[in-house]
Amino acid sequence: DAKTTQPPSMDCAEGRAANLPCNHSTISGNEYVYWYRQIHSQGPQYIIHGLKNNETNEMASLIITEDRKSSTLILPHATLRDTAVYYCIVRVASGGSNYKLTFGKGTLLTVNP
Amino acid sequence: GAVVSQHPSRVICKSGTSVKIECRSLDFQATTMFWYRQFPKQSLMLMATSNEGSKATYEQGVEKDKFLINHASLTLSTLTVTSAHPEDSSFYICSAILQGSYEQYFGPGTRLTVT
Numbered sequence: 001d002a003k004t005t006q007p008p009s010m011d012c013a014e015g016r017a018a019n020l021p022c023n024h025s026t027i028s029g030n031e032y033v034y035w036y037r038q039i040h041s042q043g044p045q046y047i048i049h050g051l052k053n054n055e056t057n058e059m060a061s062l063i064i065t066e067d068r069k070s071s072t073l074i075l076p077h078a079t080l081r082d083t084a085v086y087y088c089i090v091r092v093a094s095g096g097s098n099y100k101l102t103f104g105k106g107t108l109l110t111v112n113p
Numbered sequence: 114g115a116v117v118s119q120h121p122s123r124v125i126c127k128s129g130t131s132v133k134i135e136c137r138s139l140d141f142q143a144t145t146m147f148w149y150r151q152f153p154k155q156s157l158m159l160m161a162t163s164n165e166g167s168k169a170t171y172e173q174g175v176e177k178d179k180f181l182i183n184h185a186s187l188t189l190s191t192l193t194v195t196s197a198h199p200e201d202s203s204f205y206i207c208s209a210i211l212q213g214s215y216e217q218y219f220g221p222g223t224r225l226t227v228t
Contacts, residue, residue, distance in 0.1 A: 036219075043117075043206045043219035044157065087156075099145055099210055101217060103157040 004088045009108040012082075018075040020107050022088030025069040030092050033064060034101070035073045037084040044087065044103075047073065078111045085109075115141045117209050119220035126197055127228055133193045134223045136207030142187035143209035147217065148180075151204040163190045187212070197227040 005023040012018040024033065035047040048055055048062045050071075055062045061074040075082055087106040116139040126132045136146055144165050149157040161182050162170045169182035181193040190209075194201055204224055208217040 038157075041204070041222070041224070043119075043208075043222045045219070046216065099215060099217065100147070100159060100162070101208075102159070103149075105156050 004090060004104055006086070006088055006104065006107045008105065009110070011110050011112055012075075012078045014080060014111050014113050015077055018078040018082065018109055018111070020073040020075075020086050020088075020109060021070065022073070023070045024088070024090045027068050027090050028092075031090045032092070033062065033068075033071050034089045034091065035060070035062065036087045036089065036101075036103075037082075038087070038106070039081075039084040047086075075109075078109075080111050080113065083109060083111045115209070115211050115216075115218040117207065117218045117220040119205075119207055119223050121223060122221065123224045123226075125226045125228060128198055129196055131193055131195045132197055132225060133191055134205055134207075134225070136190045136192070136209070136220055138188045138209040138211075138218070141209075142212045143190075144187060144212050145210040146184060146190040147208045148182060148190075148192050149206045149208070151206060151222075157206060160192075194225065197225070199227045201225065202227045 032049050032051050034049040036044040038044045048060050050062045064071045085106040085108050089101050118137045120135045146163040148160045150160050151157045159172050160175045163182045163184040165184045165187050171177045184190040204222050206222040208219045
């Protein structure tokens with residue numbers, strides 16, 4: 001799986017949009033971009049994933065650049081409960097050993113009141 | 114969404130004893146489950162892949178005789194830490210693949226403390 005690079009930490013004011021960047025310059029054509037988050041002392045939670053088109057769900061939006069070498073996760077109105085470590089992972093969406101997720105260090109997002 | 118549970122959520126055991134952690138998919142069948150370990154302030158590290166009805170596949174550096182994995186049904190996988198030592202103290206997290214999809218759903222984790 002392609003490696004990703006994320007800033008170690010970010011701060012965001014409550015109610016404002018949080019934009020979390022991720023670089024994945026070695027991504028392959030068949031690899032998806034996945035975002036998970038982990039609130040302290042809990043298991044990771046799936047947020048969103050995409051291949052090349054921008055995606056939006058009830059939690060967040062995912063913006064992928066045209067060359068697919070980077071992406072941005074957007075939390076439109078951050079709340080204190082969004083404070084967590086956010087992981088950007090790229091992998092193929094197929095079976096076998098490709099089910100594996102390789103977690104990097106992620107970005108610790110702290111939402112401040 | 115699909116729910117994965119783990120039991121116990123916390124366990125304290127004495128050095129040299131064994132402890133079993135259960136991972137259950139509550140509302141779906143999971144042919145594949147994963148076990149991760151997370152030390153304080155570090156990221157999740159995959160320990161093994163558990164497939165229903167077959168032997169688990171362990172990641173490099175993980176002792177299969179120390180971390181016994183059983184996946185006897187489509188809704189249950191167990192991890193047994195044998196002869197636990199203080200350095201095995203960690204946060205153990207399982208995940209399950211919804212049958213027919215490629216998405217992983219994570220359990221809430223089990224905090225193991227070996228004294």
